[in-house]
Amino acid sequence: MDFDDRIPIYYQIxxxxxxxxxxxxxxxxxxxxxxxxxxxxxxVNVNTIQRALAELVNDGILESKRGRGNFVTADLKRxxxxxxxxxxxxLALVYxxxxxxxxxxxxxxxxxxxxxxxxxxxxxxx
Amino acid sequence: MDFDDRIPIYYQIxxxxxxxxxxxxxxxxxxxxxxxxxxxxxxVNVNTIQRALAELVNDGILESKRGRGNFVTADLKRxxxxxxxxxxxxLALVYxxxxxxxxxxxxxxxxxxxxxxxxxxxxxxx
DNA sequence: TATAGTGTAATAGTAAACTAATACACTAAT
DNA sequence: ATTAGTGTATTAGTTTACTATTACACTATA
Numbered sequence: 654m655d656f657d658d659r660i661p662i663y664y665q666i667x668x669x670x671x672x673x674x675x676x677x678x679x680x681x682x683x684x685x686x687x688x689x690x691x692x693x694x695x696x697v698n699v700n701t702i703q704r705a706l707a708e709l710v711n712d713g714i715l716e717s718k719r720g721r722g723n724f725v726t727a728d729l730k731r732x733x734x735x736x737x738x739x740x741x742x743x744l745a746l747v748y749x750x751x752x753x754x755x756x757x758x759x760x761x762x763x764x765x766x767x768x769x770x771x772x773x774x775x776x777x778x779x
Numbered sequence: 780m781d782f783d784d785r786i787p788i789y790y791q792i793x794x795x796x797x798x799x800x801x802x803x804x805x806x807x808x809x810x811x812x813x814x815x816x817x818x819x820x821x822x823v824n825v826n827t828i829q830r831a832l833a834e835l836v837n838d839g840i841l842e843s844k845r846g847r848g849n850f851v852t853a854d855l856k857r858x859x860x861x862x863x864x865x866x867x868x869x870l871a872l873v874y875x876x877x878x879x880x881x882x883x884x885x886x887x888x889x890x891x892x893x894x895x896x897x898x899x900x901x902x903x904x905x
Numbered sequence: 906t907a908t909a910g911t912g913t914a915a916t917a918g919t920a921a922a923c924t925a926a927t928a929c930a931c932t933a934a935t
Numbered sequence: 936a937t938t939a940g941t942g943t944a945t946t947a948g949t950t951t952a953c954t955a956t957t958a959c960a961c962t963a964t965a
Contacts (some may be wrong), residue, residue: 660788661922676881687941696862698924703943720931720941744894747873749790751866755802758895765891769884785953813911824954829913845912846961 659707662697666705669695670741671714674725675736681729684722685715780823782841788823792831794865795821795859797840800851807855811841 673679685691687707692699706723709715713731716724726732743754751761780886782791788790801807818825832849835841839857842850852858877887 656878657789661785663922664785672879676879689941700925700944701923702795704922706942717942718932720822720933720940722941736936738875740880741852741894742891743873744891746870748891748894748898750869753798753802753861756866760898761895762888765867765870765874768867768874769887772790773872773884789952815911815914826914826955827953830952832912843912846910846963848911887953 659740659745662707663701664702666695666697666702667708670705670709671735674732675716679725681725681732682727683723686721731742789827789830789834792817792823793834795867796831796835797861800840800858802863805851807851807858808853809838809851811851813848822904 670679670685673685679685679737681755684773686694688699688702691702706715706717710717710723712735714726714730714735716726718724748761751764756764761767764770780791780795782788787832796805796811799811805811812820812846814825814828817828832841832843836843836849838861839854840861842853844850874884874887877890882890
């Protein structure tokens with residue numbers, strides 16, 4: 654995995670795992686890969702994985718069972734909240750940043766639409 | 780100034796200075812505050828200011844004149860590129876992240892519009 | 906020419922994230 | 936009971952961002 658070196662790796666791993674849950678690669682109540690396996694896959698140290706997982710356990714996203722593994726929570730409501738808050742966090746980031754640059758909400762929507770069109774245009778050339 | 784502790788301070792200072800230029804607080808060819816003054820205002824060390832400024836000089840946004848101060852470039856084209864790339868960087872971030880979460884471009888625009896409405900609603904209660 | 910204001914450089918020390926390595930504790934299955 | 940697979944904890948060391956401090960170099964001006 655390629656990390657953004659401006660952001661702590663353990664934080665990006667948290668995001669990665671949430672993402673895998675949201676898109677359904679890790680399902681509710683399912684066991685996720687072992688810490689040593691994740692460390693190999695993501696090419697980071699076990700401690701770094703551990704730190705990310707500990708926070709996700711604390712957030713109620715994962716449950717850890719000693720000797721058995723880490724499991725995605727069965728609490729669907731919690732998972733839904735998680736997805737919603739991640740999306741909202743992203744929107745808040747871009748909204749606040751562009752507001753600071755004196756870009757109006759109307760311009761933001763237009764800029765985003767333009768950007769999407771641009772990306773769609775690029776997709777043709779794949 | 781309050782910093783996001785997930786991102787290096789010097790990087791956030793770069794963003795802050797670009798922002799002040801874009802919104803017109805620091806104008807082309809104008810002198811920006813002295814490094815020691817910025818350090819006081821932003822409550823960080825001079826070296827941290829220096830690091831941010833050095834990168835902005837390297838980016839062609841500022842010009843440094845020993846014994847006189849740091850000045851915003853007179854190159855309006857460069858400043859325009861800067862603004863454009865910052866906006867695009869923000870849009871790319873949110874686009875990529877939401878795409879990873881299997882949110883379609885159409886949903887993104889709708890989500891952003893909804894979020895804007897929500898923020899406008901909050902504004903009433905200020 | 907002396908002085909105040911400026912950018913620049915260098916050194917030392919601190920804190921946090923990360924790595925490396927090892928050991929321990931629990932579970933399940935042979 | 937042994938063993939393989941798992942989570943957890945600890946210790947030591949590296950790297951990077953940041954701070955603190957001091958010194959130096961240049962500019963403008965009184």
